[in-house]
Amino acid sequence: MMLQFFPSKRVALYMGRLFLVRTIAVLALLVVVLQTLDLLGESSDVLAYPGNGDAQLWHYVMLRAPQIIARFLPFSVLLGTLITLATLNQNSEIISMKAAGLSAHQILAPLIVVAFGISVFSFVFNERIVARASASLDAWQAVEYGPAPPSSSVKTNIWVRDGNDLVTAAIVAGRSSSTQLRRVEIFNRVNNSLVHIIQAPRGHYDAKGGGWVLQGARDFDVVRGTTRSLGTVRFGHNIRPDQFTLAKVDANGLAIGALGSAIADLKDAGRPTAALEGSLWHKISGPLSALLMPLLGSVAAFGLARSGRLFIRAVIGMSLGFAYFVADNFALAMGNLGAYPPIMAAWAPFLLFLLVGETVLVRTEE
Incomplete structure (x- = not known):
């Protein structure tokens, strides 16, 4: 026994x-x-x-x-x-x-x-x-808790610096040239003072023209306190898609394979992993x-x-x-x-x- x-x-x-x-x-x-x-x-x-x-x-x-x-x-x-x-x-x-x-x-x-x-x-x-x-x-x-884009590679609350400006997106979905942004805000600063806030419900990366395209954008003038419609605008010609997609990698929301790929991408970009x-x-x-x-x-x-x-x-x-x-x-x-x-x-x-x-x-x- x-x-x-x-x-x-x-x-x-x-x-x-x-x-x-x-x-x-x-x-x-x-x-x-x-x-x-x-x-x-x-x-x-x-x-x-x-x-x-x-x-x-x-x-x-x-x-x-x-x-x-x-x-x-x-x-x-x-x-x-x-x-x-x-x-x-x-x-x-x-x-x-x-x-x-x-x-x-x-x-x-x-x-x-x-x-x-x-x-x-x-x-x-x-x-x-x-x-x-x-x-x-x-x-x-x-x-x-509103409508969210159905994507398995979403990132939330991403901040990216564009020169003196700060860009934030509530949701980032997709990868590379197919990256989509939701609830985008651009804080335009001059001499460390906030001048304009540009808001748009959605945006996407333009691989052909370079930079990002915002749809339905509105501009709030901080100094005058006025708001005006901008329609479709372009911004961030120096912002790469991986700056949004790799700005915040949540290990809990990724399977082993996807997390391994994200780590490899971060290493290629010279980021700590x-x-x-x-x-x-x-x-x-x-x-x-x-x-x-x-x-x-x-x-x-x-x-x-x-x-x-x-x-x-x-x-x-x-x-x-x-x-x-x-x-x-x-x-x-x-x-x-x-x-x-x-x-x-x-x-x-x-x-x-x-x-x-x-x-x-x-x-x-x-």
Whole structure:
């Protein structure tokens, strides 16, 4: 029995099913509560746009829920682990397994397999759903929950300098010569004083003539306080499309392939990419955090329940799990500041707590 990695098939299926059901139940509870609170805080802004109603509220929920699921899935795995193992320990099932000759690693094996499956699901879910939902929600919020252009490569709230002038676009969609701008504002300055503000609902890049074309532009004279219609105007002959499309790269709104392409474009333009490279690696290490939770929460599985220390063991397991999330966020912050190399910022917490969890398990139970 000790030479087998898994316990019997029946025991493995029983523990795996128990763990999976509890994890899903905890995740569902967290998503319902957190989505309700988030919707209560955001519903007034959604309904503030003329014409928005119940359909827009449900659309907001559909875009926000994937982000909540992705963020709290590892927490759910941790809590599911603690509930499962504490219950098995309370019912003396762990004692029965150890009396049958199973080691601590064999007892945890079904949970680790299920956690690996959850990690795979989390990775696919992030790539196929969360990235697109995040990009769409950012674009929708940029136009204050009004009509947004349907594009998977949108950027929001972009600022670009054109000589002395500042140019801002609420939404930037497309790439290269097909770049489109929405809600454009040009702040014309003379001797560091604001003179004119040109506003236009839309604009696009003119590859043949060079520069950018604004449609339906209006000019506000700051000195006189008057407004006049300009119609179609040209500006920014020295502004390249990549200055808009690469001015703000949101790693959360891009899948791995698109983020890798954006990093390559930024490198070609001589821009720093360390923070984005750390986020790229974290798109792999982040979902794998679910794989650590059975190991970190295993403290709750062992020890006599009647000794009165089961609650203390559960708290220790929860503390180890939350310590990992704190270390993970800290490492990413250090990576964004340039203090850690990108690969170290993404993988160091995972490897550290893998060793910590394994050390605790071996020294206490094996």
